[in-house]
Amino acid sequence: MPLGMDMSVDETTLLQTIFWSVGASRLALSERLDFSKSKTNSLVAALLDVGLLTETGLKASSGGRRPETVQINPSLGVLIAADLGATSLDIAILRPDLSVLARHSEAADVRAGPGLVMARVRVLMRELLAQCATKPQQVIGIGMGVPGPVDFASGQLVNPPLMPQWDSFSIRDALREDFAAPVFVDNDVNTMALGELWRLQRSLQNFLVIKVGTSIGCGIVCHGEVYRGANGSAGDVGHICVDTAGPRCHCGNLGCVEAMAAGPAITRMALEAAISGESALLAACLADTGSITPEDVGNASRHGDAAANRIIQHTGNLIGQMLASVVNFFSPSHVFIGGGITRIGPLFLASVRQSIYQRSLALSTRHLEIQYTPLAEQAGLVGAGVLAMQETLKNKGSPR
Ligand SMILES: [Zn+2]
Numbered sequence: 001m002p003l004g005m006d007m008s009v010d011e012t013t014l015l016q017t018i019f020w021s022v023g024a025s026r027l028a029l030s031e032r033l034d035f036s037k038s039k040t041n042s043l044v045a046a047l048l049d050v051g052l053l054t055e056t057g058l059k060a061s062s063g064g065r066r067p068e069t070v071q072i073n074p075s076l077g078v079l080i081a082a083d084l085g086a087t088s089l090d091i092a093i094l095r096p097d098l099s100v101l102a103r104h105s106e107a108a109d110v111r112a113g114p115g116l117v118m119a120r121v122r123v124l125m126r127e128l129l130a131q132c133a134t135k136p137q138q139v140i141g142i143g144m145g146v147p148g149p150v151d152f153a154s155g156q157l158v159n160p161p162l163m164p165q166w167d168s169f170s171i172r173d174a175l176r177e178d179f180a181a182p183v184f185v186d187n188d189v190n191t192m193a194l195g196e197l198w199r200l201q202r203s204l205q206n207f208l209v210i211k212v213g214t215s216i217g218c219g220i221v222c223h224g225e226v227y228r229g230a231n232g233s234a235g236d237v238g239h240i241c242v243d244t245a246g247p248r249c250h251c252g253n254l255g256c257v258e259a260m261a262a263g264p265a266i267t268r269m270a271l272e273a274a275i276s277g278e279s280a281l282l283a284a285c286l287a288d289t290g291s292i293t294p295e296d297v298g299n300a301s302r303h304g305d306a307a308a309n310r311i312i313q314h315t316g317n318l319i320g321q322m323l324a325s326v327v328n329f330f331s332p333s334h335v336f337i338g339g340g341i342t343r344i345g346p347l348f349l350a351s352v353r354q355s356i357y358q359r360s361l362a363l364s365t366r367h368l369e370i371q372y373t374p375l376a377e378q379a380g381l382v383g384a385g386v387l388a389m390q391e392t393l394k395n396k397g398s399p400r
Contacts, residue, residue: 003140007396014043016393023056023071044070072096077140080125081384086110086147086162086214093128094385101132113165118174139181143388145191145380149233155185161250184391188380192338193219193226195375195383207334212341216258240322257322261315266294269311279307298344316348320355327360338373
């Protein structure tokens, strides 16, 4: 496998640049990397020779000129991307340019513990590979996002509040039984941030990705890279206090934004409104299905339900209150909101915006854009693919 070979730092830098630009011309590469044209040409020629790159684009029919654009050779192998949420599992087999060969999503419960969940992950990975007639030996890298704090170097979860049984569990070791390829594990909001960075082809340098689902977390992109902090726990904004007299959070403190405004809090308030008779629509939903999801609250809101509107505005305002501090501190150009909350509709986003603009400093918000992530719920999966390819390429660079 050519990716197993030793490469110079220049070669891996070039490969990474081609990966992030989803293919690039020799001229564009030389400009972007500030390499001379002859240096770029000879690096590209060497990587074409060993089969790491292929030429794409129009073959110039006139004059026999070589095609200018190169890409990572699609026949190098495949990547496996996995996005494990608190209640969902999403796995895909991708080409090196992240185009999807096979994909599967299903409900999952991380609280079932690593034994059961990882057994299912391995079965699905094998099944999806078989679907695209690919062998485990053809996998060049595996990336996985998980809903808890991860020590990035070891790939182990550290004290994950939503999945306590996973503490110190090594996903890398669990997958090593099936695959020789390197395995990279990161917190799911960090993979979402990587997914956005990829979508934007690194055109934005400083932005935040907020995930609101069962919990609340924040992926930080600083100077075009995902920022993980000294211990890998940067962006753990769910336990910022928004009401010192608020309810007790599972972390033990009072009034954390996660306890007051994430999916379970929305569901709890909706149940109260249904049972108290405050909302006929939510009561009908509860009678029909036996439960109420944040999506149901969004539907009720779209039908003009006052209680649903109040719940959405209240939780949006609380998240905006937390974000205002974060925006003042970090001064991002964009805040992208993702996770299950995106299904709740525009009123939530409007409430978050209003609260941020009210509370942030004018200088921080003058050009600030706040929107739902265009990748929606795929951001984490795309990011897990980026993680797999990016880190596999990075790890090949050795000075020589
Ligand atoms: Zn908390």
